[in-house]
Amino acid sequence: MNAAAVSGRHLVLVGMMGAGKTSVGARCAAALGRPFVDTDALVEASAGMTVQQIFAAHGERGFRDLERWAVSDACASPTPAVIACGGGAVLDPENRRRLRDSGFVVWLHATPEVLERRVGAAEARPLLRGGSTAVTLGRLAALREHSYEAVADATVDTTAADLGQSVDVVLRAYEAAE
Ligand code: S3P
Secondary structure: OOHHHOOOOEEEEEEOOOOOHHHHHHHHHHHHOOOEEEHHHHHHHHHOOOHHHHHHHHHHHHHHHHHHHHHHHHHHOOOOOEEEOOOOHHHOHHHHHHHHHHEEEEEEEOOHHHHHHHHOOHHHOHHHOOOOHHHHHHHHHHHHHHHHHHHOOEEEEOOOOOHHHHHHHHHHHHHHHO
16 A cells, blocks of 8 residues: 555544554554554553553543543644544543544454453453453443444454454555545
């Protein structure tokens, strides 16, 4: 593909924890020669705390406030970037509006079993603590499905795909839309 021909909007990746947003996003950014922005990393840098520490000190609500700021900051960048959003960022209507207004949004999708395998140790994700990780992932995915649908310009199923295949499909969808 001709990456240089692609310009304009941000390429935004949304989807559940373990869907591959960070790994696919970093590879897409390298292919496009664009900055890569991860909203969780922005939140952590601004707070000087890890996501777990923020949840422990300020609860999910405190985290979502910081995440809203991070989404806004990432979307406001005049340089088109590849933006990987934390899995729950789409729950906020203001986030959905900003992402849609400034980016081409790809929903990375996978089954709960595959998500579970990819997230590895659940400790790093406060929402996965306790209980069965696959069950929690399935429940959250069902609750969030319509928010992902509402924000997405394209959906890419990464269940059976390896990293390189997912990157190719995302870049093709993005290039076709620009
Ligand atoms: C969350 C997903 C995490 C992180 C936080 C909450 C969620 O990001 O933002 O633990 O609500 O799904 P990843 O999707 O990058 O794991």
